[in-house]
Amino acid sequence: MSKFTLGIIGGGQLGSMLSIAAKKLNIKTTIYCDDQKAPAQNFCDQFINAKYNDKDKIYDFAKKVDLITYEFENIPFETLHELNKLKTVLPKPSINRLIQHRLAEKDFINKLNIRTTRYVYIGNKEDLLPLEDFLPGILKTTTMGYDGKGQYPINNIKEIDSLNIDFKKEYILEKLVKLKKEISVIITRFNNNKYEIYEPIENTHEDQILRHSKIPAEISKKLFDQSKEWAIMIAEELKYIGTLCVEFFIDRNDNLYVNEIAPRVHNSGHLTINAYNVSQFENHVRAVCSLDQISIQKLSNAEMINLIGKEIIPYRENPNLNDKQFLYDYLKKDINEKRKMGHLTTLK
Numbered sequence: 001m002s003k004f005t006l007g008i009i010g011g012g013q014l015g016s017m018l019s020i021a022a023k024k025l026n027i028k029t030t031i032y033c034d035d036q037k038a039p040a041q042n043f044c045d046q047f048i049n050a051k052y053n054d055k056d057k058i059y060d061f062a063k064k065v066d067l068i069t070y071e072f073e074n075i076p077f078e079t080l081h082e083l084n085k086l087k088t089v090l091p092k093p094s095i096n097r098l099i100q101h102r103l104a105e106k107d108f109i110n111k112l113n114i115r116t117t118r119y120v121y122i123g124n125k126e127d128l129l130p131l132e133d134f135l136p137g138i139l140k141t142t143t144m145g146y147d148g149k150g151q152y153p154i155n156n157i158k159e160i161d162s163l164n165i166d167f168k169k170e171y172i173l174e175k176l177v178k179l180k181k182e183i184s185v186i187i188t189r190f191n192n193n194k195y196e197i198y199e200p201i202e203n204t205h206e207d208q209i210l211r212h213s214k215i216p217a218e219i220s221k222k223l224f225d226q227s228k229e230w231a232i233m234i235a236e237e238l239k240y241i242g243t244l245c246v247e248f249f250i251d252r253n254d255n256l257y258v259n260e261i262a263p264r265v266h267n268s269g270h271l272t273i274n275a276y277n278v279s280q281f282e283n284h285v286r287a288v289c290s291l292d293q294i295s296i297q298k299l300s301n302a303e304m305i306n307l308i309g310k311e312i313i314p315y316r317e318n319p320n321l322n323d324k325q326f327l328y329d330y331l332k333k334d335i336n337e338k339r340k341m342g343h344l345t346t347l348k
C-alpha cells in the first residue's frame with residue numbers, strides 16, 4: 001500500500017487532518033484546492049492550486065492519484081463526475097449532488113420518514129410574500145452555504161426589503177425551531193451494514209458557527225438511540241462509503257429533527273482524534289481506501305472549542321497546556337474575524 005496516493009479536493013483544516021490520518025496509514029495525499037494559501041499544503045505530500053472547473057488541471061490531478069475524495073461539499077458536480085470517469089471518487093458524486101442542494105437533501109430525508117424542519121422552496125420574492133404565518137424562519141440559499149453564509153433570519157415579511165436578498169439565487173425558507181440543543185452523529189460506513197458510529201456529540205453554535213462540542217451529549221436515552229438510528233438509515237440508503245455527519249436539532253419538547261447532512265468529515269468530530277482509538281479522519285481514509293475496519297472505542301470523554309479569529313494568537317504565543325489538552329493550529333496565515341483558526345480539545 002505504500003505507493004497508494006489519495007487525492008483530496010479541498011485544502012482547509014479538514015483536508016489537513018485527512019492528510020495526517022492518511023500519513024499514519026502509509027498513504028500519500030495530493031490536495032487540489034482553489035486557494036493558493038490553503039493550509040492543508042503544510043500537511044499533504046503534493047499540492048495543486050487551480051480552479052475547480054479547470055479541466056486540464058483536474059485531468060492532471062486524476063493522473064497523479066489512485067482514488068479521490070473531498071473535504072467539502074461545494075464542488076461542481078461536473079468536476080466530480082468527470083473525475084469519476086478517470087478514478088473512483090468516494091463518496092459518489094451523485095451523493096454530493098444530492099446533499100449540496102438543501103431542497104433535494106431535505107426531500108430525501110423526509111422520504112425516509114425522518115423529521116426535518118418545515119421548509120418551502122423560494123424561487124423569487126413573490127413566493128416569500130404570502131408566508132407571514134410561516135415566520136419566524138431562516139431563508140437559506142439552496143446551494144453553497146456553510147458556517148451560516150447565505151442565510152437570512154426573517155421575523156416578519158416587512159423586513160424583507162431591508163435584507164438586500166439576492167433573488168437571482170434560489171432559496172428555501174425554513175421554519176425556525178425553538179432549539180433546546182444541537183447534536184451531531186458521525187458515522188463511517190464501509191459496506192452494507194458495516195459501519196462504525198460515534199456517540200452523539202453535543203454542539204453549541206454562535207452566530208451560526210460551531211463554537212463548542214462535547215461528549216457525552218446531555219440527552220435522553222431515547223434521543224441518543226434515535227439519532228444514531230437515523231444516521232444509520234441515511235448512510236445505508238445512500239450506500240455511502242466514508243465518513244458522514246448528520247446534524248440534528250432538538251426542540252424544547254424533545255423532538256428530534258435532522259438539520260443537515262455533511263457528506264464528509266465534520267468539525268464536531270475533531271474531538272474523535274483524542275477521545276477515540278480511531279478518529280473520524282482515519283476512519284474516512286480506511287473506508288474509502290478499502291482498508292480494515294477497526295471497532296471504535298471511546299478512550300475518554302472530551303470537549304472541543306473552536307478558536308475563531310484572533311483567539312488563536314495567545315495560543316500561538318504561549319500555549320500553556322496541561323497533559324489533557326491538545327491544541328491544533330490550522331496554520332492559516334490570514335487571521336479573519338469568524339474564520340476558524342484552530343481548536344483545542346480537552347479530555348475529561
Ligand code: ADP
Binds near residue numbers: 117174205208247
Ligand atoms: P450551514 O450549512 O451554514 O452549517 P445550517 O443550516 O447548519 O447551515 O445552520 C447553521 C446553524 O444555524 C445551525 O447549526 C443552527 O444553530 C442555526 N439554524 C439553522 N437553521 C435553523 C432553524 N431552522 N431553526 C433554528 N436554528 C437554525
Ligand code: MG
Binds near residue numbers: 247260
Ligand atoms: Mg450546519
